[in-house]
Amino acid sequence: MQKHDLISDFSEVTPSAKIATMTHGWRAKCLQRLVRLDLPVPRTVALPAETVRAIAAGRPLDCDGVLACFGKRPLVSVRPSPQDPDWGGPSTVLNIGMNAERHAELVKTQGQTAADALYLRFVQRYAISVARLDPDMFDIAEPSAEALRNALRVYRDEMEEDFPENPAQQLAEVLRSVARAWEGTSARLLRQSKGAPADAPLGLVVQEMAQGFGQGISGSGTIQFIDPVTGLPQVTGRFLGQSQGSDIKARGADALYLTRDPRGPSLEDIAPEIFARLAQQGAACRAKLRDEMQIEFTIDDSKLAVIDAVRVPRSSRAGLRIAVDLARDEIITHQEAVLRVEPRALSELLHPQVDPRGPRDVIVRGIGASPGAATGRIVFTSAAAQASAARGEQCILVRRETAPEDIRGMHSAVGVLTERGGMTSHAAVIGRGLGLPCIVGATDLNFDTKELRIVTKSGRTLVAGDLITVDGTTGEVLAGSVEMLPPALDDAFRTLLSWADDARDIGIRANADTPSDAQTARDFNAQGIGLCRTEHMFFEEARLVAMREMIFADTASDRAAALARILPMQRNDFVQLFEIMQGLPVCIRLFDPPLHEFLPHSRDGLRELAEALDRPLSEVTRRAEALAEFNPMLGMRGVRLGIVLPEIYDMQAQAIFEAVVEVGRRGGSITPEIMIPLVSAKREVELVKNRIDAVAAKVRTAKGSDFDFKLGVMVETPRAALRAGDIAQHAAFLSFGTNDLTQMTYGLSRDDAGRFMNIYVQQGVYPEDPFHILDVDGVGELLLIGAERGRQARPGLTLSICGEHGGSPESIAFCRKAGFDYVSCSPYRVPLARLAAAHLALMDRFGHN
């Protein structure tokens, strides 16, 4: 073989070498940075991906040339260097270069035991990974001269040749084996599962061994300077004498602590000077690599070598604190800190916890797989979970175990409980991803699938609809609802979001129907309420009776009389909301649901109603039946009720205006926004506007007090989007209700879509559930058409979206591009939305979009 046929494209890692992540991988680049920091990194050679590919294809590397970089007779390791540390790669191979001659030398310098251990480790690894011999034959518990001889003999017997003595040949074989392993099917599938492209490149580094065996203080360890769960400063890690590589994993019990520790001896005790240097090097790494690093180090006879440094693996909470602390230390900018925290990671931090001081009626225990606690009614299927969510009811999805087809059900649930599975089960992984409290492996649950109920080992029975609380932090399933503590939203959290707000250029409001929602919105710094649904207010007992009287009234004045009884309660609703929101805008959607939702559905309920109304049961039944609808979603609701039975909106407007006056008298100030639902024609807005203006005039006169308000339209029908130019003539704002708009654009009832949505997404009919991710192509176009026509007709028109899409980063990106003024989302999504919006603004500014 001619010298010029050998690949010679490799570089020694020096401060000035041309080494990039794209070509040489993250590890090579990281090592170069450490070198530049003057850390005691053993000499290293980086092989770019092109070289590795050529090796895999069978071309030989100039291994003599590589080894020459290290001086005379080095021992070296080979480590993978893919572009992203998460993409994995073949295991590290240590001690390449060991042979009989070198062994004999090491016996002299390091002693027999260390020499035997190093040589044996290499023979084992080489035999298994390179020669592909049966690992069982090399399974040796304790290194010894005997074990080494034995291993060399087994190798010779199996391979019918001696163990290779030539270091260059050893290196060549290791590199070839490692390069080919990267191209194997299982390695490819593994890295693809972590987001790598199928043809992801692999760089390799060849590094001089720091052995960790021998005289004096020798060994290997890792050190990091923060708690990976909380992100608070704390030195953690272990050191194991007479060890190298992954020995510490196998023999962790023998390892030393790093800092002084009552539980046992520490590196700080036995080598305070080395420990001090490590701490100093850690600080340098953090400052220069601009992140919290975990440092892998080896000590050879008290000589410290830094082998590697990787980003500390961290929880979401720790990630946030690290970013904030780095920015506070002026290592990174506020903007970088904002960009370092994934918006979706925030949801993990937001969930409430069971109050430890309250009573706990534990039904069953499992594994707390995703933190936080939630209370809801039991559902046994994903479809039921979706139906429940569609009705606005919180539910806990209880399954034997979950599978991919349950994802939409999990999205719809507030918590998940499974009989089977562990911390890495589907339910656990997805639960954490969604920030959804989750308990798995609750093996004391006994599913009676036929009867759709659960009988616990202790004999308690649970059926669908029962109220339970899952505490995903402790793994306890509690009966009923329990006292909760709000999520711990610490100083770092608030600081990061305030920096996000500095960068953000689109408003974030919250959907809030109740004072408690409003308080959450306020706590999360929402810039107002974007959608206050008023219908729930009519379901309280006292109001429901009046509502039913209103429904059965025969004349406008009887209807008005029934509604007059609701007026003071409704006014009080609004006073509360306005006071909590302290002058921030509150957008109130007028009454929306069909009236039959307020009637009893059982015969007994109807009989009671007939008694209450003092009318014949037959009449009550007949009129209730007459109100039933084939397609309630498309029926007599929203503004249609407002036109046909205008007394309802009259009452609501009066309640809003009187609340404004009342809050004003107490020193508050509010300009309420009144939103008309389900509009499909301009004239609907005109008619409602005329009546509301009249109510406003009446309240102004009666109260002798002036106030302003804005009237706008919820754009939920495709026609309203198309006719936005007309509609905007009477509307100060348009808010796109993407839930209903999606239903109508697709001709798809959310309540009924559960039955086939999984199949649709699996078969790629829809790329994603359009109720979960905004359909940019269809619904999105209607948003753009509506926005453009609305603004053209009325340049100052305020545009927004409300509904469940409001908080997702994708929707925020869409609305921001479309020039919307704000998005409104559920209160708990507000922090996520604030951060996502900041990301978008910053990425735009830095040209990353």
Place this chain on the structure above:
Amino acid sequence: MQKHDLISDFSEVTPSAKIATMTHGWRAKCLQRLVRLDLPVPRTVALPAETVRAIAAGRPLDCDGVLACFGKRPLVSVRPSPQDPDWGGPSTVLNIGMNAERHAELVKTQGQTAADALYLRFVQRYAISVARLDPDMFDIAEPSAEALRNALRVYRDEMEEDFPENPAQQLAEVLRSVARAWEGTSARLLRQSKGAPADAPLGLVVQEMAQGFGQGISGSGTIQFIDPVTGLPQVTGRFLGQSQGSDIKARGADALYLTRDPRGPSLEDIAPEIFARLAQQGAACRAKLRDEMQIEFTIDDSKLAVIDAVRVPRSSRAGLRIAVDLARDEIITHQEAVLRVEPRALSELLHPQVDPRGPRDVIVRGIGASPGAATGRIVFTSAAAQASAARGEQCILVRRETAPEDIRGMHSAVGVLTERGGMTSHAAVIGRGLGLPCIVGATDLNFDTKELRIVTKSGRTLVAGDLITVDGTTGEVLAGSVEMLPPALDDAFRTLLSWADDARDIGIRANADTPSDAQTARDFNAQGIGLCRTEHMFFEEARLVAMREMIFADTASDRAAALARILPMQRNDFVQLFEIMQGLPVCIRLFDPPLHEFLPHSRDGLRELAEALDRPLSEVTRRAEALAEFNPMLGMRGVRLGIVLPEIYDMQAQAIFEAVVEVGRRGGSITPEIMIPLVSAKREVELVKNRIDAVAAKVRTAKGSDFDFKLGVMVETPRAALRAGDIAQHAAFLSFGTNDLTQMTYGLSRDDAGRFMNIYVQQGVYPEDPFHILDVDGVGELLLIGAERGRQARPGLTLSICGEHGGSPESIAFCRKAGFDYVSCSPYRVPLARLAAAHLALMDRFGHN
């Protein structure tokens, strides 16, 4: 008063006078045409509208100048001449110029009786219309010298002055009175009700009297040359000796027939020469005035005078025949004939009749107010009628009487029956307008509004849901359904439509689900079937059982097995349709409705089903409940079923293809069009296409026979319209289903809209029910977007609409402008659509659009 203050803007009606309908009104213009035809029209002066306005405002006319046109001492009449004959106007005033002197002369020339009659008539009329005296005082049964003296005395007593003797003064007063009457409130309301603008102008004509009284053959009459009901040639009219003006109405019993008649003496008998001249003049009128005219004539001592000619009032049927006959006689062109028939008038001609040979069980009799017969189930409210129509059930709307708010109910009904009212009642007028069989004034019906039933005088009880037949031709209400005769579609009808087809430039197809529909479509020369809904085919007993087995099957192969039993029946459905359509295109929509429509809803039905399926009732009930949907319109139907349970479409495609092969073997040829319903995403089309292509390949192989087919998409969701560019990549045609598209664009269920649609239309929220008249602004825009994007992606794409809008002239105009290939409508609307489309093409060509 100075002469130059007098208005002198009037013209004698000569062939060259400047007289136009716009300025002088239709009567002046018509008289000029008669003059030009050299007909013996008495000398006439026309007053333009400006002059009449000035007179009403109080300026005096140069009446001496007017009278001077007629030579010495004329008697004249004053008649109204508005722009349109339908706009009415003040009654004619005859014999102006009569006074004592003239009376004395006439006694000598015409005899005492005639002279007294003429003078008395004028005095009466003048006293009542001009002097505004009490008509009772002038109510004289028989003219006589005594009566005349009496009238003159009463006038003098009441007015405290003598009856005016000066003809110019008489004329001035009459003109002033007539001009002012036109501006009165009641006259204005009356003409506005007939479509006139509030400020419609009035011309007047002053015409020399042909008296109709006196020696020899004297009298007045009218003649026309066609039967106003059938349009067939037939001289009709009457002649009354010694009469003028409207005398014939009061003394019709004494009138002569015109042609020889066994019932009594005729003008032809007593004055054959005059009759011959009249006939000749009639023919001249028809040829020159280019229409069938009714001629008003007077005979003075055997001297014929033509007083006036108006278009013969006519039925729709007669109007059509007249137009065709005029064109056949080359008096007008084919195109003019086409334009003379209003498309909506055709529907009157299309209705079936009760077969007189069949048995008739008459429940009650009323007035046959709108011809044709129809069978349906009784509904008592418009809302019920609309709900019934939405379910596809024919209904008869039965009301005490109808009011404007019932119009939509009448649209939805196939017939109307009212207890009250006559030929001009609301129900009768609207019924005729809609071509809807209608019986009014069925006073033997006794409404029991509380119990919602009817008890007839003869003691029979009718409740909602009972099947009855209304025979709007005879006025009989029959029990149940009866044998019907198809509508008489005569030669004139077919000829006119063939001329329409010559002009038409957009295709017309029919929606046809059954062989009988298809036959009707074929009879009406539809150019194919634009929408064949296949679901009804699954409701037949034998198929329903298999369908239910399919629904309850647990595996794809069990489903396929159940469907295999339906296959031969379904194939036979298509064979029949293809054979009837003889090679014309047939567009078959794949299965669309939700599966729960095929399940029983009662507990008994479920029990029977459980027995039939040999499964526990609890399971059948549970699965039936699981199939129920919140919003079936937006649920698991259409292509969603096709994706989730692909075996259904597989079976249908196989049936279609096998039918094509079978028809081919019998010598027929057909390229079926297969249409996928409820599409919202391109991938849906792709998936269905893949399977249908596979079925086609399988059938080709199995049958050893090749065939073509087209696959297309029914655009019913707003998203499909927006994404038409994508979808067209897999679709050879797009057909817009405007029913569902309207529902989704408005977010409005047609089944549920009845409750408030009337209020909405009354309040102008929607200009019209969008399910009745296509919403051009909203739904129409989606049609345009879909059409444009579809054609852009696929230039040869066939575009159409199907659904109930398809047949309306407005929708055809819209689709034609948008470049659609065809519209598809219900079979009975096809003639109307063909004619409407021809009108549009012709109006475009003649620049009238």
